Amino acid sequence: MAFNVTGELYYDLDGQLAEIKRQLRQPNGYPFNPVALKRHLQMAIEGKLNECMRAFLTWKTIKLRTGLKTGDDFQKAIEAEGMKVGYWVDKFTSALAASDKEKETELIKVAVGDFFKKGATRKDFYERAIELGLALCPIEVGPQLRLQYKDQPEGECLIIATEPIVFTMSALGGMPNCERLLIVEHNVDGQNDGQWLNTSFFTLKKVLNPDDTFIFVRNKR
Numbered sequence: 001m002a003f004n005v006t007g008e009l010y011y012d013l014d015g016q017l018a019e020i021k022r023q024l025r026q027p028n029g030y031p032f033n034p035v036a037l038k039r040h041l042q043m044a045i046e047g048k049l050n051e052c053m054r055a056f057l058t059w060k061t062i063k064l065r066t067g068l069k070t071g072d073d074f075q076k077a078i079e080a081e082g083m084k085v086g087y088w089v090d091k092f093t094s095a096l097a098a099s100d101k102e103k104e105t106e107l108i109k110v111a112v113g114d115f116f117k118k119g120a121t122r123k124d125f126y127e128r129a130i131e132l133g134l135a136l137c138p139i140e141v142g143p144q145l146r147l148q149y150k151d152q153p154e155g156e157c158l159i160i161a162t163e164p165i166v167f168t169m170s171a172l173g174g175m176p177n178c179e180r181l182l183i184v185e186h187n188v189d190g191q192n193d194g195q196w197l198n199t200s201f202f203t204l205k206k207v208l209n210p211d212d213t214f215i216f217v218r219n220k221r
Contacts (some may be wrong), residue, residue, distance in 0.1 A: 059108055125214070133218070
């Protein structure tokens with residue numbers, strides 16, 4: 001898969017830089033020209049990052065700004081398709097700022113393990129994705145993906161990479177403050193089965209599993 005290739009490229013680059021640092025710490029290390037070394041490293045890094053960015057294949061293209069503007073609009077449209085909306089979703093959709101001009105957006109699917117084989121915090125994972133040319137999604141990607149992904153495989157759960165919504169203790173009935181992200185999932189567990197637009201806990205310092213899969217958009221700047 002392309003993202004495994006991306007991950008390996010990055011690990012390889014990390015290994016090369018670590019070896020250079022090791023050599024430079026040797027008391028009798030080889031002589032080097034600092035200017036030439038800096039130029040060489042810059043070229044190597046840019047080459048690797050360019051390879052990584054080319055490896056991000058578009059997973060799916062969806063339409064945004066299709067005329068649905070409010071959280072209520074999206075909830076009615078999702079439920080009309082026989083899909084379900086989770087309890088906290090309105091906290092996200094109330095922040096929507098959709099305009100009237102329709103546009104297509106390329107979505108990129110990336111698992112945490114594609115960058116970090118043993119998992120990582122959301123902070124580190126987001127930073128690595130952005131460094132490699134991806135961008136966080138606008139909130140509208142969540143409900144639009146739910147509407148436009150009717151053939152989602154059973155058991156799949158996709159996390160929408162956005163800034164989280166922070167819930168206070170009062171909103172959670174006395175629970176500690178927490179951060180939630182939108183998820184697009186196809187449940188197969190009894191009473192909660194079906195296709196959902198839902199939310200789940202993803203605090204900044206929570207260590208994500210390598211198989212947690214996020215949706216980003218391509219940064220076209």
